[in-house]
Every structure is written in C-alpha cells, then in structure tokens.
Amino acid sequence: MAHSVKIKSIKQLTHDVKQFRVEKPNGYEFTPGHATEVSIDQEKWKDEKRPFTFTSLTGDEDLEFVIKIYTDHDGVTEALDHVKPGDHLIIRDTWGAIEYKGDGYVIAGGAGITPYIAMFRDLKTKNKLDGLHLLFSNKTEKDIILKDELDQMLGDRVTYVITDQKDTQYLKGRVDKELIKNQVDDFDKNFYVCGPPQMTEDISDILKECGASPDAVTLDDQ
Structure with a gap:
C-alpha cells in the first residue's frame, strides 16, 4: 500500500548526505533494518522507486531516512537534493533488508x-x-x-x-x-x-x- 507523506524537515549531515524526516502513517510499523521503496510525489518522479532503509525506530513519531545524494546521476537522489519541507514522498510496504542475528x-x-x-x-x-x-x-x-x-x-x-x-x-x-x-x-x-x-x-x-x-x-x- 502506498502512502503520500509530507517532508517535515531536511538536515545536511555531510557534504553529500541528507537526513529526511517525514510523517508516519497511522499503524505503519517496521523493524530495525527494514526498508521501503520511496519515490517523490511529483508527476515526473512518482513511479521512480528506490529502496531506502529506515534510520528511525517504529515507535518514533516520524519516519527518518539518511540518504546519500548522487548529483552526477541525474536520478532520484539528485532530485531529492531539491525537495523541500512541505513536499511529499511516496512510501510503500516495508520489507526486510537487514536483520539482527546477535553479537x-x-x-x-x-x-x-x-x-x-x-x-x-x-x-x-x-x-x-x-x-x-x-x-x-x-x-x-x-x-x-x-x-x-x-x-x-x-x-x-x-x-x-x-x-x-x-x-x-x-x-x-x-x-x-x-x-x-x-x-x-x-x-x-x-x-x-x-x-x-x-x-x-x-x-x-x-x-x-x-x-x-x-x-x-x-x-x-x-
């Protein structure tokens, strides 16, 4: 199921990495290491999906992603470099990418x-x-x-x-x-x-x- 979620804040972490905090839909749950496919809720980009893992926890108020921006690719992350708080992303069902197995x-x-x-x-x-x-x-x-x-x-x-x-x-x-x-x-x-x-x-x-x-x-x- 797809959800359009508003970007609440964007923070520059390094010269090419940004932290995005977005709204969390009601009942949306995941476990650490899980990911979802993300696209930008704009006509040109809404079907261009890329997998990103959550850096937030399922109990947090917002969803958080930490994303490296590839400005030389002319792709989704380069487009993410230009979105602003108030814009929307589309997120989808979660799936397991990394799972904690022990020490x-x-x-x-x-x-x-x-x-x-x-x-x-x-x-x-x-x-x-x-x-x-x-x-x-x-x-x-x-x-x-x-x-x-x-x-x-x-x-x-x-x-x-x-x-x-x-x-x-x-x-x-x-x-x-x-x-x-x-x-x-x-x-x-x-x-x-x-x-x-x-x-x-x-x-x-x-x-x-x-x-x-x-x-x-x-x-x-x-």
Missing part, C-alpha cells in the same frame, strides 16, 4: 552504515549494544555519517578507517584482510557487511578465508 561485527563503507543506524539505536534502548563492534570506512573524516551519535552509542567499539585523507587521526587505508584480522578477535561471531558492491564482495571473501561461517555473514550492497 558480532558491522563492517560498513560510506552510506553502507545507513541500514545499521536503526539497529544500533534499537539495541541501545534495550541495553544490548555492548556485543556489536563497528568497522566504518570512509574516504575522509568529513564523510563519516552521524559520527557524534556513533561515538556516543558505541564508544571504543567503533573503528574508523579513512582511505583518501593523508592527515587522518584514524586508521589509514582500506578494509583488507590484514586490517580485519587485526580488528576481529573472534571469527565465530556474526558479521554484517554493507557498502559498495566490490567492497562487500571482497570482505565476504576475506571473512570466508578467515573461517567465518557463510550463515553468519549478512551482506547488503549500497
């Missing part, structure tokens, strides 16, 4: 963090977040989405990896086999991986080589 490691690249924001927030409210560690790769420190909140929720269980900034205070380089072996102390845990397709594929292969069970590895491309 372990989240390995995310860039906008690949978005499916896990609601998971972290939900586990934080339940005091069950202590068993998750985050490896979060970005091009520069300024690209880190919701860094203050991640630091507050995860403390020393978050490791930032920076690929394209020479003077970074964090780990420099890519999330390769050496880095993963240095950061992961138990390959019998669950692994949640989300990022660009090549990164996701490479990390999946690395985890397999290191002895992680395929059934314990959740993969999602961004």
Whole structure:
C-alpha cells in the first residue's frame, strides 16, 4: 500500500548526505533494518522507486531516512537534493533488508552504515549494544555519517578507517584482510557487511578465508 507523506524537515549531515524526516502513517510499523521503496510525489518522479532503509525506530513519531545524494546521476537522489519541507514522498510496504542475528561485527563503507543506524539505536534502548563492534570506512573524516551519535552509542567499539585523507587521526587505508584480522578477535561471531558492491564482495571473501561461517555473514550492497 502506498502512502503520500509530507517532508517535515531536511538536515545536511555531510557534504553529500541528507537526513529526511517525514510523517508516519497511522499503524505503519517496521523493524530495525527494514526498508521501503520511496519515490517523490511529483508527476515526473512518482513511479521512480528506490529502496531506502529506515534510520528511525517504529515507535518514533516520524519516519527518518539518511540518504546519500548522487548529483552526477541525474536520478532520484539528485532530485531529492531539491525537495523541500512541505513536499511529499511516496512510501510503500516495508520489507526486510537487514536483520539482527546477535553479537558480532558491522563492517560498513560510506552510506553502507545507513541500514545499521536503526539497529544500533534499537539495541541501545534495550541495553544490548555492548556485543556489536563497528568497522566504518570512509574516504575522509568529513564523510563519516552521524559520527557524534556513533561515538556516543558505541564508544571504543567503533573503528574508523579513512582511505583518501593523508592527515587522518584514524586508521589509514582500506578494509583488507590484514586490517580485519587485526580488528576481529573472534571469527565465530556474526558479521554484517554493507557498502559498495566490490567492497562487500571482497570482505565476504576475506571473512570466508578467515573461517567465518557463510550463515553468519549478512551482506547488503549500497
């Protein structure tokens, strides 16, 4: 079922990532990690649907999405860069993209963090977040989405990896086999991986080589 919902606020989180808060229809429910297909409620765009995961929780007053804007694609996210509060989006039924299976490691690249924001927030409210560690790769420190909140929720269980900034205070380089072996102390845990397709594929292969069970590895491309 489709719902036209009003955009209540838009916040710039990084130079190319925005946070959208929209009305939540009555009775609209989902679980952390779930997604819906979103389109802009305008004649040109209403049938151009794209999947986005919720970063809000089902009990929140509003729905929230954190979306990376690709201005060079001339597509939906570029069009989202021009909508304003008061405009409407169309959302549809929810479906499972990511599901929490237990303690372990989240390995995310860039906008690949978005499916896990609601998971972290939900586990934080339940005091069950202590068993998750985050490896979060970005091009520069300024690209880190919701860094203050991640630091507050995860403390020393978050490791930032920076690929394209020479003077970074964090780990420099890519999330390769050496880095993963240095950061992961138990390959019998669950692994949640989300990022660009090549990164996701490479990390999946690395985890397999290191002895992680395929059934314990959740993969999602961004």
